[in-house]
Amino acid sequence: MTLRDFVHRFLLIEILQGLQLTLKMFFTKPVTVQYPEQRRHVFDGFRGRHAFVRDAVTGKEKCIGCMKCANICPSQCISIGKEKIENKLVVTKYDIEALRCIYCGYCVEVCPVCALVLTEDYEYSATQKEEIYFTKEKLLSNWDEFASRLPSDTYFNKFWRPDGVDSSKWTKAKREQGPVPTRPVAKETKPLEQTESAVKETT
Amino acid sequence: MGTGNFCWPFNPPESSFWMIVIIVAKVAVVIAVAMLHVAYCTWFERKIIGRMQVRIGPNRTGWQGLLQPIADGVKLFFKEDIIPLAGTGSTRFRFVFKVAPLLMLFATLSSLAVIPVFEAFYIANINVALLYLLGLSAIATYGIIFAGWASDSKYAFLGSLRSAAQLISYEVAMGLSLIGVMILSGSFNFIEIVKAQQHQWYGMYVVPQFLGYFVFMVSAFAETNRTPFDLPEAESELVAGYFVEYSGMRFALFYLGEYVAMIVMSCIAVLCFFGGWELPPIVYKVIPGLQDIPSWAKNMLEAVVFFCKVYLHLFLYYWIRATLPRYRYDQLMGLGWKVLIPLAIVNIVITSVVKFFS
Numbered sequence: 001m002t003l004r005d006f007v008h009r010f011l012l013i014e015i016l017q018g019l020q021l022t023l024k025m026f027f028t029k030p031v032t033v034q035y036p037e038q039r040r041h042v043f044d045g046f047r048g049r050h051a052f053v054r055d056a057v058t059g060k061e062k063c064i065g066c067m068k069c070a071n072i073c074p075s076q077c078i079s080i081g082k083e084k085i086e087n088k089l090v091v092t093k094y095d096i097e098a099l100r101c102i103y104c105g106y107c108v109e110v111c112p113v114c115a116l117v118l119t120e121d122y123e124y125s126a127t128q129k130e131e132i133y134f135t136k137e138k139l140l141s142n143w144d145e146f147a148s149r150l151p152s153d154t155y156f157n158k159f160w161r162p163d164g165v166d167s168s169k170w171t172k173a174k175r176e177q178g179p180v181p182t183r184p185v186a187k188e189t190k191p192l193e194q195t196e197s198a199v200k201e202t203t
Numbered sequence: 204m205g206t207g208n209f210c211w212p213f214n215p216p217e218s219s220f221w222m223i224v225i226i227v228a229k230v231a232v233v234i235a236v237a238m239l240h241v242a243y244c245t246w247f248e249r250k251i252i253g254r255m256q257v258r259i260g261p262n263r264t265g266w267q268g269l270l271q272p273i274a275d276g277v278k279l280f281f282k283e284d285i286i287p288l289a290g291t292g293s294t295r296f297r298f299v300f301k302v303a304p305l306l307m308l309f310a311t312l313s314s315l316a317v318i319p320v321f322e323a324f325y326i327a328n329i330n331v332a333l334l335y336l337l338g339l340s341a342i343a344t345y346g347i348i349f350a351g352w353a354s355d356s357k358y359a360f361l362g363s364l365r366s367a368a369q370l371i372s373y374e375v376a377m378g379l380s381l382i383g384v385m386i387l388s389g390s391f392n393f394i395e396i397v398k399a400q401q402h403q404w405y406g407m408y409v410v411p412q413f414l415g416y417f418v419f420m421v422s423a424f425a426e427t428n429r430t431p432f433d434l435p436e437a438e439s440e441l442v443a444g445y446f447v448e449y450s451g452m453r454f455a456l457f458y459l460g461e462y463v464a465m466i467v468m469s470c471i472a473v474l475c476f477f478g479g480w481e482l483p484p485i486v487y488k489v490i491p492g493l494q495d496i497p498s499w500a501k502n503m504l505e506a507v508v509f510f511c512k513v514y515l516h517l518f519l520y521y522w523i524r525a526t527l528p529r530y531r532y533d534q535l536m537g538l539g540w541k542v543l544i545p546l547a548i549v550n551i552v553i554t555s556v557v558k559f560f561s
Binding site for chain 2: 015018019022025028029030031034
């Protein structure tokens with residue numbers, strides 16, 4: 001032990017430095033956010049409650065039942081049921097067991113039509129398991145709840161266009177996906193391009 | 204019994220009956236004030252540690268969480284009092300288990316009897332007050348040892364063994380650190396110790412006895428099982444230490460005992476090293492009118508000065524708790540025997556030599 005070390009230990013320099021730090025912190029403003037009254041700003045890319053984007057024109061979900069989300073899901077909590085009704089593939093069942101979900105967001109990233117979204121809602125605790133088992137209807141109502149609270153008329157989720165992925169392999173719909181309207185669009189004033197795509201799909 | 208108007212603030216007829224009535228009333232007042240202090244010590248501690256960790260601390264129960272100690276107390280009071288049966292189902296063990304927290308609380312509460320809050324207010328003015336306090340703080344250890352033994356749990360038992368070893372080691376250092384004060388004042392009596400401190404202009408023994416004060420405070424932290432010496436109740440190792448098996452009101456009694464011990468230690472530090480209820484004489488020189496105030500105002504001033512000094516020491520406890528991590532066991536013992544006791548002895552030698560030649 002050198003003399004300097006001895007003096008440091010004998011005069012408790014490090015302890016005094018520690019005490020100085022805690023005293024300095026004592027006079028700083030607490031960083032506490034008093035949650036129910038104050039709310040933290042939700043950061044960009046927050047992954048919260050699942051929702052299906054309600055198409056502003058058709059008023060239904062956009063899911064085409066391609067199974068990509070169910071296949072990529074690490075916890076395999078998505079189950080999809082499809083039926084052929086009148087020569088058309090219809091998604092009859094789309095369930096997300098959110099209690100098993102790990103909120104990785106892969107399902108949102110992989111969706112070719114940007115139908116799924118992890119919203120910024122985080123206050124959906126429940127006392128019953130069934131309330132956190134999201135069916136197709138529940139997912140759509142989740143979107144309505146989320147969209148009604150948004151201040152802006154359009155919403156774009158950054159996971160619809162994940163960074164660092166070769167976008168040439170995406171479908172055209174995904175490549176060209178812009179912000180979706182959050183308010184129901186009346187039939188008369190529907191945007192031209194969406195009308196065209198809707199017509200194309202039906203024919 | 205010492206001098207002064209013993210029955211402050213009353214002037215009763217000279218009869219032993221009234222003396223006893225007034226002593227009982229004083230005891231009630233002291234215990235009530237002490238309990239209130241304990242309750243709000245917990246609030247004060249949580250607030251201070253919260254702020255030091257850049258949090259707010261309790262602020263939901265009442266304004267700024269001021270009702271929190273009351274809520275805690277009511278909760279603890281109505282909780283089930285669980286007494287372990289395993290292995291030690293005999294009534295003998297259960298008796299010791301039940302008695303342990305009471306023993307600790309009684310020992311620490313009895314210490315309050317000799318602490319003068321201001322010159323005219325004390326319950327007992329005995330000439331061996333310092334020795335009495337050291338003895339009672341040793342008795343409080345029995346409460347801890349009994350609790351650990353009767354709990355029939357390895358965690359509780361380890362905690363109590365650690366506590367016993369720690370208290371034996373640090374009691375020596377604490378006793379030795381106070382000898383410097385005794386040499387300078389020539390008395391064990393608190394009132395005389397405080398009065399002796401008024402001979403210097405600064406009116407505090409902490410200036411000539413800084414070594415003694417340091418050793419005393421470190422030992423006081425160890426005696427009261429506070430961080431960084433809280434090995435008997437090391438949460439991360441022993442769950443809660445010696446009171447693991449206690450619940451409800453008996454647990455609260457341990458808690459009370461610990462906080463009363465903390466307050467008592469702060470009081471001893473204030474009385475022995477910080478001039479007790481007296482302001483430094485220099486203050487009286489600077490403000491000459493201060494000595495001519497009526498006696499009731501003087502008493503109030505003395506009480507306020509005393510409590511402010513005690514609160515500063517309590518703040519020191521919390522400040523250290525917010526800063527330092529726990530010592531390792533061998534470091535704790537090494538600090539006690541290899542650093543503090545030699546320091547205290549050096550202090551005694553220096554004090555004696557200075558006293559002899561001056």
